Amino acid sequence: MQLTGILPALVTPFTNTGAVDYDTLAAILEYQLKAGVNGFVPLGSTGEYYALTNEERRRILKTVRSVVNGRGTLIAGANGSCTREVIEQVKQAVDEGYTNLLIAPPYYALPSQEELIGHYQAILDAFPQINLVLYNYPIRTNVEVGFGVLEAFKDHPRVVGIKESSGSVQRAIEISDSYGENYQLSCGSDDVALDFFLWGASSWICGPANCFPEKIVSFYRRYAAGDLAGAQEVVRALFPVMASMEAGKFIQKVKYGCELAGFAVGNARMPLQPLTEEEKAAFREVFTAANR
DSSP states (O other): OOEEEEEOOOOBBOOOTTTBBBHHHHHHHHHHHHHHHOEBSSTTTTTGGGOOOOOHHHHHHHHHHHHHHHHHHOOEEOOOHHHHHHHHHHHHHHHHTTOEEOOOOOOOTTOOHHHHHHHHHHHHOOOTTOOEEEEOOHHHHOOOOOHHHHHTTTOOEEEEEEEEOSHHHHHHHHHHHHHTTOOOOEEEEGGGGHHHHHOOOEEEESSGGGGGHHHHHHHHHHHHHOOOHHHHHHHHHHHHHHHHHHSOHHHHHHHHHHHHHHHOOOOTTTOOOOOOHHHHHHHHHHHHHHOO
C-alpha cells in the first residue's frame, strides 16, 4: 500500500436538522477527485468520527467507497477508547471493503508504550488482511506513538506508515532518519507540511483539502516535480488560513471553509459550537486571501 500524495481527511456533512448528508458528501468527493487528490481518509478527527453512530459510520464508509470506485487510495479511521471497541470499528470497515486503516492510540485509557504495542498487535492478529497506518496525535489522545512502538513494528509487513500530527518537525526528522526504510511518513500538521516533505514525507493527510483542494494539489505537484520555489509559493499563500485553522476550532473552520467553497456541510456536532460572526469574519478574510 503506497501512502502517496494528497489524501483529504474528509469532513462529515450534516443537514440543517443534524443528519448526515450523504449527497453532499458525494459531491465533495467528486469535487476533490476533480482537483486531483490521491485518495481519502474518512472517519478521522476532521470527520467527527467520535460524534457519529455506528450506522452513520457504516454508511459513510459505504458512500465513500461507492463514489470513489477505485479512483484513489482509501484509508478508514477506526478509533475508540479500548482495544475491543477499536476491533469492532475495524471489523465494520473491513466489512465495507476497506483494507487500509488509520488507528490512533486509545484515548482516555492512557496505555503505556508496551500496552500500546499490545493493542496494535491484537488488531493485526485479528485482521490478517489489513494494512495499518499508525496515527500519532498526542494533543488529542494524550498518548504518543513513541519510538518504542516504531521499533516494535519496523519489520512488520502490514504496518506501512505513520501519520504524524504532533506538529514536531524534529519528530519528522527522527522518523525519517531512523525509520525511513520501514515506514512511509504522512504529514498530519498542515502548517508544517513543506517541512515534512523536505524531511521525507510522501503524503499529506489534509483537512484543508476539503475546502481548497486545488491549492493543496498544486503544492504537491510542484514539490513532486522538483519545483521547490513553486511549492513554497503555494504554502506561503496558504499559511495564514492554515495557521488560523491550527490555532483553534479546526473542525468548525474547515466546515466553514467548505461553506465558502460552495458546500453546505452544516455545523459541527456538540459539544463543538459554531463559529461566532466575528470568528467567521476573521476566517473569511484569510480564506479569501488564500484563494486569490
